[in-house]
Amino acid sequence: MSINVGIAGLGVVAQGLLELSSTNADQLSGITGNPLCVTRVASRRLRDEVALGTIAFSTDLEDLVKDDDLDFVIELIGGTDAAYNLIKACLSRGRGVITANKAVLATHGNELLAIARDRDVPLAFEAAVAGGIPIIAALKTRFPANNIKWLTGIINGTCNYILTAMSDEGVAFEDALRRAQELGYAEADPTFDVGGMDAAQKLAILVALAFNVPIAIDEVYCEGIQDITIDDIRHADEFGYSIKHLAIGRQDDDVIEMRVHPALVPKDNLLAKVNDVENAVQLGTTNTGVLRFTGPGAGGHATASSVIADLTNIASGLYRQPGIGGNALKPRSISDVSSAFFLSIAATDRPGVIASIGEVLASHSISIASMVQKQEEVVRSADTSVIPVVILTNTVVERELNKSLQELESLDDIASPIKKIRVVDLA
Numbered sequence: 050m051s052i053n054v055g056i057a058g059l060g061v062v063a064q065g066l067l068e069l070s071s072t073n074a075d076q077l078s079g080i081t082g083n084p085l086c087v088t089r090v091a092s093r094r095l096r097d098e099v100a101l102g103t104i105a106f107s108t109d110l111e112d113l114v115k116d117d118d119l120d121f122v123i124e125l126i127g128g129t130d131a132a133y134n135l136i137k138a139c140l141s142r143g144r145g146v147i148t149a150n151k152a153v154l155a156t157h158g159n160e161l162l163a164i165a166r167d168r169d170v171p172l173a174f175e176a177a178v179a180g181g182i183p184i185i186a187a188l189k190t191r192f193p194a195n196n197i198k199w200l201t202g203i204i205n206g207t208c209n210y211i212l213t214a215m216s217d218e219g220v221a222f223e224d225a226l227r228r229a230q231e232l233g234y235a236e237a238d239p240t241f242d243v244g245g246m247d248a249a250q251k252l253a254i255l256v257a258l259a260f261n262v263p264i265a266i267d268e269v270y271c272e273g274i275q276d277i278t279i280d281d282i283r284h285a286d287e288f289g290y291s292i293k294h295l296a297i298g299r300q301d302d303d304v305i306e307m308r309v310h311p312a313l314v315p316k317d318n319l320l321a322k323v324n325d326v327e328n329a330v331q332l333g334t335t336n337t338g339v340l341r342f343t344g345p346g347a348g349g350h351a352t353a354s355s356v357i358a359d360l361t362n363i364a365s366g367l368y369r370q371p372g373i374g375g376n377a378l379k380p381r382s383i384s385d386v387s388s389a390f391f392l393s394i395a396a397t398d399r400p401g402v403i404a405s406i407g408e409v410l411a412s413h414s415i416s417i418a419s420m421v422q423k424q425e426e427v428v429r430s431a432d433t434s435v436i437p438v439v440i441l442t443n444t445v446v447e448r449e450l451n452k453s454l455q456e457l458e459s460l461d462d463i464a465s466p467i468k469k470i471r472v473v474d475l476a
């Protein structure tokens with residue numbers, strides 16, 4: 050008897066799935082014991098480039114709910130509302146769902162996972178985070194005899210692709226983004242990628258699994274990469290750092306820290322060497338040290354491969370639904386987080402300006418680890434010359450740093466705003 054599968058969506062991942070399930074058909078039926086057959090696709094529009102053969106097609110997602118010959122539905126439409134309605138309707142009808150959709154899980158995951166548990170049907174989502182990396186499967190084991198203390202990752206392929214292109218090729222932000230879109234990495238609305246929301250959604254899911262807390266997207270501090278310039282990348286490089294868009298989750302007793310933002314990463318750390326669309330997740334554990342997972346974080350085949358892993362696990366009876374939400378969550382505000390900082394300050398090029406910057410920082414007990422005045426980058430105009438001053442601070446609580454920046458920005462010799470980028474200690 051065949052295992053009948055319906056797919057919602059006909060984009061890059063759906064096309065990858067159709068291709069991989071057909072080219073690996075024998076191997077997949079060998080694993081599950083029965084042939085896997087895609088029998089229905091529903092999507093907003095038919096794409097001429099996709100040959101569906103005998104697969105039924107409609108533009109109405111409801112057809113995937115109504116078709117009782119389907120054993121599972123794979124949701125690949127993205128977005129929240131339509132995906133939420135589809136997943137909820139399928140689960141409520143007792144039909145298992147596989148989704149690659151972090152947005153719907155970040156927004157409605159607690160409710161949908163509860164429905165899946167109540168109905169005793171799978172809601173699987175390996176493909177929702179870090180594309181082809183089996184990080185959900187790893188976190189689901191909960192590492193017996195071990196605790197996860199923190200996780201740090203690069204989990205948005207588009208941001209990583211853009212930062213790599215800016216750093217390695219000097220490509221402008223907009224051109225790098227256009228290339229990422231052409232390669233199918235970016236979301237339908239790429240501001241979700243570059244603004245950090247995509248990574249925030251994925252982090253909320255990873256943290257829920259790693260620390261057994263509810264998915265809490267509203268508690269994730271989120272900054273994107275739109276304001277990072279090639280000069281920032283160059284200055285960070287001179288200090289021995291790469292700039293990466295990082296996702297960080299950490300548990301300290303009953304407090305959870307969740308943040309995504311650009312960060313300076315020491316160049317000899319693995320994360321600094323993760324380039325292009327590659328993703329990486331590092332887990333700090335109590336008894337197995339640091340575990341590192343890397344691989345492609347986006348793209349049709351990589352993501353489809355994770356969907357197929359869920360599908361074969363479910364179809365062969367090996368799938369285990371992860372439990373989340375067992376622990377309460379007390380979020381830490383970003384202003385209570387301690388880090389070192391990279392500061393880029395546009396200062397008037399006059400004697401004493403460096404001393405006044407140092408005085409303000411010292412009055413907030415912030416010590417300077419390194420400081421460079423970029424004389425060769427001075428910008429002269431008729432009545433003034435402005436020079437970039439780049440500083441690495443030692444570790445400071447962000448609330449205190451913000452007070453010092455406010456004070457600096459009120460000085461006549463300092464242009465506002467001062468650029469600040471967190472330096473992440475990955476020890």
Ligand code: HSE
Binds near residue numbers: 234
């Ligand atoms: N837009 C996402 C990224 C795709 O760039 O990582 C995979 O979730």
